[in-house]
């Protein structure tokens with residue numbers, strides 16, 4: 159099993175930071191059993207919104223604005239763009255029975271309040287916190303080459 163993936167996270171100001179799973183978990187201050195929010199799944203997870211806030215409070219600059227959306231991209235180029243308002247219960251699954259994920263490695267997103275189960279993106283290697291109200295209130299997902307040009311401009 160592969161156990162050396164890195165996850166690239168970029169924020170509203172297009173700063174990019176590369177994390178291992180362990181480094182992401184280390185700054186996650188709200189960890190839980192994923193079953194608390196997704197009854198059909200077992201494993202260890204951390205909360206998306208509190209992770210984002212903790213990442214920023216560790217940083218140098220204070221940012222008062224919150225994102226309007228989070229976009230994630232997987233190893234297989236599957237992506238999801240999710241309005242911030244659907245992510246109140248969102249969490250990243252990172253371990254099962256104390257081991258790295260066998261399915262969904264390095265981390266998998268779950269969006270219990272989301273509009274679709276298709277937003278539960280496996281094998282995430284990129285996360286963008288975006289601030290653009292024009293992206294709207296509807297979550298979208300799919301393979302990258304099928305995403306519209308308008309959305310693609312948010313790729314770096």
Ligand SMILES: Nc1nc2c(c(=O)[nH]1)N[C@H]1C(S)=C(S)[C@@H](COP(=O)(O)O)O[C@H]1N2
Pocket residue numbers: 232233234236275276277278279280281
């Ligand atoms: N990386 C990745 N994640 C993905 C997908 C995908 O094709 N690639 N499909 C999504 C869709 S459409 C669904 S319905 C669920 C299926 O999750 P499952 O494999 O646990 O049944 O995963 C989502 N996450």
Ligand SMILES: [Mo]
Pocket residue numbers: 275276
């Ligand atoms: Mo799906």
